[in-house]
Amino acid sequence: MTRRADVPAAKRPLLQRLGWLVLIWSASVLTLAAVAWLLRQFMRAAGLSAP
Template sequence: MREPGEARRTATPAHGWLRRIGWLVLIWAASVAAVAAVAAVLRVVMRSVGLAP
């Protein structure tokens, strides 16, 4: 029987690295989409004030 303060060891599942890679890809894709959205807004603003063709 374990002591109350003893941490329980769990084996890392084989698909654990897939989840980590999945999160990495998800965060990367979200950041790329956010940069694209900011660029689109800046392009609209620049066109509206006559700074872009």
Template sequence: MRLAPLDGGEDAETKPLWQRLGWMVAIWLVSVTALGAVAYLLRLWLA
């Protein structure tokens, strides 16, 4: 018996490596930008 959440694993293997890495880099850049914006706002607020 297979569980439904595990069935999506085959879809990830069919995507090219460059596309998976591209999404990973994009998510990393967005998170770093968001952290930078929060740090900048805190710096302005504390100064």
């Protein structure tokens, strides 16, 4: 019996590979949004808000 790690990526179902792509992309977008929000909060607290 082969382990999951032994199966080449090209042999895995397309839907599974696309699912991982969407999951990683979503996580990176959400992380970037969280960092931008935190920076905005720090700037607002320091009195650097835009008009």
